[in-house]
Amino acid sequence: MSAAGVDIVELGLRSAENTSFKGACAFTTDRFLNTLRIPNSLKVGVMINANELIENGEFQEYKLEKLFPNNLVGSKLSVVRVACHTHEFEKALPAARWLKDKGYSVGFNLMQISERSEQEIKQLAILANQYPLDVLYFADSMGSMNPEKTQKIIEWLKTQWKGDLGIHTHDNMGLALSNTLRAVETGCTWLDSTVTGMGRGPGNARTEELAIELAEKTGRHVNLVPLMTMITKDFKPMQQKCGWGTNTYYYLAGKYGIHPTYIQEMLNDPRYDEEDLLAVIDHLRIEGGKSFSLQKLNTARSFYKEIAAGEWSPKDLFENKEVLLLGSGPGVQKHRSALEAYIKERSPLVLALNTQNSVSAELISLRIACHPVRLLADGTELNKLPQPLITPYSMLPEEVQKSLSHNKILDFGLRVQADSFEFNQKWCTTPNPLVVAYALATATSGNAKKILLAGFDGYGADDPRTKEMQELIKQYQATAQAIPLLSITKTRYSVETKSIYAL
Numbered sequence: 001m002s003a004a005g006v007d008i009v010e011l012g013l014r015s016a017e018n019t020s021f022k023g024a025c026a027f028t029t030d031r032f033l034n035t036l037r038i039p040n041s042l043k044v045g046v047m048i049n050a051n052e053l054i055e056n057g058e059f060q061e062y063k064l065e066k067l068f069p070n071n072l073v074g075s076k077l078s079v080v081r082v083a084c085h086t087h088e089f090e091k092a093l094p095a096a097r098w099l100k101d102k103g104y105s106v107g108f109n110l111m112q113i114s115e116r117s118e119q120e121i122k123q124l125a126i127l128a129n130q131y132p133l134d135v136l137y138f139a140d141s142m143g144s145m146n147p148e149k150t151q152k153i154i155e156w157l158k159t160q161w162k163g164d165l166g167i168h169t170h171d172n173m174g175l176a177l178s179n180t181l182r183a184v185e186t187g188c189t190w191l192d193s194t195v196t197g198m199g200r201g202p203g204n205a206r207t208e209e210l211a212i213e214l215a216e217k218t219g220r221h222v223n224l225v226p227l228m229t230m231i232t233k234d235f236k237p238m239q240q241k242c243g244w245g246t247n248t249y250y251y252l253a254g255k256y257g258i259h260p261t262y263i264q265e266m267l268n269d270p271r272y273d274e275e276d277l278l279a280v281i282d283h284l285r286i287e288g289g290k291s292f293s294l295q296k297l298n299t300a301r302s303f304y305k306e307i308a309a310g311e312w313s314p315k316d317l318f319e320n321k322e323v324l325l326l327g328s329g330p331g332v333q334k335h336r337s338a339l340e341a342y343i344k345e346r347s348p349l350v351l352a353l354n355t356q357n358s359v360s361a362e363l364i365s366l367r368i369a370c371h372p373v374r375l376l377a378d379g380t381e382l383n384k385l386p387q388p389l390i391t392p393y394s395m396l397p398e399e400v401q402k403s404l405s406h407n408k409i410l411d412f413g414l415r416v417q418a419d420s421f422e423f424n425q426k427w428c429t430t431p432n433p434l435v436v437a438y439a440l441a442t443a444t445s446g447n448a449k450k451i452l453l454a455g456f457d458g459y460g461a462d463d464p465r466t467k468e469m470q471e472l473i474k475q476y477q478a479t480a481q482a483i484p485l486l487s488i489t490k491t492r493y494s495v496e497t498k499s500i501y502a503l
Contacts, residue, residue, distance in 0.1 A: 001042060001207075001227070002039040002041045002042050003222065003223040003224075003225070003226045003227065004207065004208070004211045004222050004223070004224055004226070004227045005211050005214065005215060005220060005222040006042065006207065006211070007042070007043060008042070008043045008044070008045050008078070008079055009038075009042055009043075009044055009045065010044075010045040010046060010047060010079070010081070011025055011028050011033070011036075011044055011045070011046060012024075012025030012026060012027075012028040012046060012047070013025070013026050013027070013028060013046060013047050013048065013049070014027060014028050014029070014046040014047070014048050014067050014068075014080075015027055015048070015049065015052060015067075016052055016063065016066055016067060017052065028046045030069075030070055030074070030075045030076070030077065033075065033076040033077060034076065036076075038076060043078040043079055043105075044076055044077055044078055044079070045077070045078065045079030045080065045081060045105075046077060046079075046080060046081075047080075047081045047082075047083050047109070048067060048080065048081070048082055048083070049082075049083050049084075050082050050083060050084030050085070050088040050089075050091075050092035050095075051084075051088060052067075053082075053092050053095055054088060054091050054092060057091065058091065059091055059092060059093075059094045059095065061094075061098060064095055064098050064099070068080070068099070068102060068104075071102050071103050072102060072103025072104055073103065077104065078104065078105060079104065079105045079106075079107065079134075080099050080104045080105070080106055080107070081106075081107040081108070081109050081137065082095055082096075082106070082107070082108050082109065083109045083111060083139075084108060084109070084110065084111065085110075085111050085112060086110060086111075086112070086113065086116055086120065086124060089108065089110065089124055089127060090127055092108075093108070093127065093128070093130070093131045094131070096108065096131040096132055096133050097131060097132060100132045105134045105135075106132070106133055106134050106135075107133065107134055107135040107136070107137050107166060107190070108128065108133055108135075108136060108137060109137035109138070109139055109166070109168060110124060110136070110137065110138045110139065111139045111141045112139070112141040112142065112290065113138040113139065113141075113153060114140060114141075114142065114144055114145050114149060114153065114257075115142075115257065115290060118156050121153060121156045121157060122156055122157075122159060122160050124157075125156075125157045125159070125160035125161035126160045128161055128163075129160065129161060129162070129163075133163060134163070134164060135163065135164040135165065135166045135189075135190045136157065136161050136163060136164070136165055136166070137165070137166035137167065137168060137190065137192075138153060138157070138165075138166075138167060138168070139167075139168040139169075139170075140167075140168065140169045140170050140176075140179060141170065141259075142170070142172070142253070142254060142257050142258070142259065142260070142290065143169075143170035143171060143172025143173060143175075143176075143202055143246075143250065143253065143254035143260060144172065144173070144254045144255065144256075144257050145169070145175070145179055146173075146175055146178075146179070147175070147178050147179055147181075147182035148182075150167070150169075150179045150182050150183055150186070151182055151183075151185075151186045154167075154183060154186040154187060154188060155186065158187060164189050164190055165183075165187060165188045165189065165190065166188060166189070166190030166191065166192070167179070167180060167183040167188045167190070167191060167192065168192040168204070169183075169192070169204060169205050170199070170201075170202055170203070170204060170254070170260065171197055171202045171203050171204060171205065171245075171246045171250075172201075172202045172246055172250040172251055172253055172254025172255075172260060173246070173250075173251050173254040173255065174246055174251070176197070176203075176204055176205035176206075177205045177206065177209050177210060177213070179205075180192075180193070180205045180210060181213055184214075184217070191205075191210065191214075192204060192205065193205040193206060193207040193209075193210040193211075194206070194207060195207045195208065195227070195230070195231060195235050196208070196231055196235045196236065196239055196244075197244065197245060198235065198238070198239065198244055199244055200244070200260065200261070200264060201244065201250055201260040201261070201263060201264040202244070202245065202246035202247070202250035202254070202260060202263075203244045203245055203246065207227070208224065208227055208228065208231065211224065211227070212224070243267075249263045249266075249267065249277055249278075249281065250263050252278075252281050253281065253289075256281065256284070256285040256289075257289075257290055258281060258284045258285065258289040258290070259289055259290060259291060259292040261292040262280065262281075262284060262289055262292060262297055263277075263281075265292075265294075265297060266280060266297070269464060274373075274377075275371050275372075275373030275374040275377060276371075276373070278373045279303050279371070279372055279373040280297065282373075283303065284296075303371070303372045303373075303397065303433065304372075304392060304395040304396065304414055304415065304416065304433075305394075305395045305396075305397075307395075308395065308413045308414070308415040308424075308427040308429070309394045309395060309413045309426070309427060310392065310393075310394055310395075310411050310412045310413030310426035310427040311393075311394065311411040311426060312390075312410040312411050312412050312426065313412075313425050313426055313445075313446070314390075314410075314412060314442050314443070314445050314446025315425070315445075315446050315447055316446075317349065317365075317366070317446065318349065318442070318443055318445075318446025318447060318448045319446055319447045319448070320447065320448075320449050321348070321349045321446075321448050321449060322346070322348040322349065322448070322449055322450045322452065323348060323349045323350075323351055323443045323448045323450065323451050323452065324339075324342075324343065324348040324349070324350045324351065324452045324454060325351050325353070325436075325439055325440075325443070325451055325452065325453050325454070325456075326350065326351065326352040326353060326356050326358070326359060326364070326454055326455055327353055327356070327436070327453065327454065327455035327456040327457075328353055328354070328356055328455060329455040329456055329457030329458070329489075330455070330457060331454060331455045331456070331457045331489035331490055331491075332356065332358040332359060332454055332455035332489070333358040334489075335454070335489050335500055335501075336358055336359060338500045338501055339359055339454055339488075339489075339500060340359060340360060340363060342488075342500055342503055343359070343363045344363070348452065349365050349366070349448070350363055350364050350365045350366070351364075351365065351366050351367075351368055351390075351439060351442075351443070352364045352366070352367050352368070352387070353367075353368060353369070353435050353436065353439060354367070354368075354369045354374060354378060354382075354435060355367075355369075355378050355381050355382060355385070356455070358455070361385070361386065361387075364387050365387065366387055366388050366389075366390055366410075367382065367385060367387045367388070367389050367390065368389070368390040368391070368435060368438065368439050368442060369382065369389065369390075369391050369435060370391055370392055370414055370433060370435050370438040371433055371435060372396055372397055372400045374435075375391065375396065375400050375403065375404065376399070376400055376403055379400075379403040379404055382404070382406060383404065383405050383406050385406075387408070388408035388409070388410050389404075389406050389408060389409050389410065390410045390412055390442055391404070391409060391410070391411070391412070392411070392412060392413050392414035392427070392438075393409050393411040394411050394413060395413050395414060395415075411426075412426065412427065412428070412442055412445070413426060413427025413428070414427065414428060414429075414430065414433075414438055414441075415427065415428070415429045415430075416429070416430060416431070416432060416433050417429050417430075417431065418431055419431050419475065421437075421440075421441060421444075421475060421476055421479045422441075423441055423444045423445040423479075423481055424445060425445065428441035428442065428444075428445050429441070431471075431472060431475055432468070432472065434468075434469075434472065436456075436469070436472065437472055437476075440476050440483075443483060444479075444481050444482065444483055448483055449483070450483060450484055450486065451483050451484070451485050451486070452486050452487075452488050453485060453486065453487040453488065453489075453491065453495065454487070454488055454489045454500070455489060456469075456487055456489070456491045456493060457489070457490060457491060457492065458491055458492025458493055459492070461492075466492060466493075469493055470493060470494060473485070473493055473494060473495060474494070484496075486498060488500040488503060
């Protein structure tokens with residue numbers, strides 16, 4: 001960092017919260033700092049969260065005393081930044097005087113400022129003038145800013161704040177470096193970056209790129225060899241393992257002002273496939289997702305109109321029938337010949353999930369699909385397929401309805417409610433929007449006699465999708481109306497299994 005022209009290295013957080021295991025840089029204690037060899041040319045900083053300093057709506061000095069027991073002369077620490085939301089700013093500002101009295105340089109980092117109006121931003125700058133801040137920072141928390149918006153915020157702040165300004169950018173839309181350089185041109189003198197952009201989700205402006213740009217602007221010579229060596233040796237392997245960096249989902253989150261943690265949570269959860277991710281983003285675009293909420297994320301997996309409705313009863317086709325449910329696992333293709341022979345001999349009602357096509361089309365009786373984004377993605381193909389399509393048409397978003405021109409739609413309603421199965425004449429309730437759950441509920445509402453499963457191979461033992469499917473099957477089998485399930489190809493799930501070859 002020293003060779004690359006960096007002035008301050010913020011090594012981590014200093015937090016008093018200790019509810020789960022975190023590494024040394026979540027606390028960055030003086031004892032930890034004393035174990036590090038730090039060049040004399042570098043200053044060391046930490047960040048603290050304003051919400052840890054506020055209790056019952058008031059600033060609590062004792063909390064700072066706990067976090068910073070030593071004065072500047074007794075610590076390798078030089079700089080302390082306080083990260084705060086705009087509603088915490090005024091209450092947390094007294095921390096600036098306390099920290100200055102200890103000898104530290106002090107900055108306040110305003111999060112989600114791009115969501116505030118010109119008047120609100122200027123008022124924040126007026127408040128900052130009343131305290132001894134060394135730098136007033138703002139963060140592009142949503143990664144939604146462009147250079148023009150960046151410049152405008154800086155100009156608003158500068159009308160009231162005469163001290164140093166700093167910027168912390170996120171790279172959702174690939175603009176972290178551009179926004180930082182525009183900030184330099186507009187008067188920011190404290191600039192954040194991370195090596196390879198390392199940071200939660202889409203990450204930040206990249207130190208290696210910013211160092212090159214600033215060296216060119218200032219005419220200062222920097223030596224990038226140690227930094228690039230470290231990137232190759234340490235940071236690139238870490239990036240491959242941890243996966244930070246922007247992608248299309250983070251881009252959309254930045255574009256629509258959605259908190260990036262929603263994307264991070266979904267990308268780390270294999271239960272969310274491409275259609276889930278896009279559907280949740282679209283839901284949050286409309287409903288709002290500026291603050292992360294796990295409950296809102298779970299709710300966003302339900303994409304249907306609130307009132308359950310449908311126009312078709314499965315009893316017309318399913319009553320007293322043996323139903324063969326074709327899943328998307330490789331078992332269908334692997335055992336295709338045996339499955340086709342069974343269908344020809346026993347004539348079950350063959351129900352294929354989505355666009356499953358590993359079995360000859362003439363042997364498939366019906367198709368079933370329910371996920372709105374999957375229906376949008378597969379609409380053109382589904383419209384061409386000859387089999388009738390079971391879907392909760394009445395409850396789908398209007399744009400999805402318009403995409404379906406299939407002339408044989410069987411409208412069976414779907415309501416999603418956690419831990420619930422319910423079977424009605426023209427609609428059902430399932431615990432999640434998985435098409436498997438919808439298919440089981442459809443067959444059960446239609447009074448089918450038996451359900452055979454093929455192509456439900458399952459995932460790895462540690463894969464969350466395995467757990468979700470196991471729980472789904474368990475919940476279904478616990479209902480009074482559950483129909484016996486029999487897997488006729490290899491499966492990881494807890495259902496009775498027989499071989500299609502013996503049958």
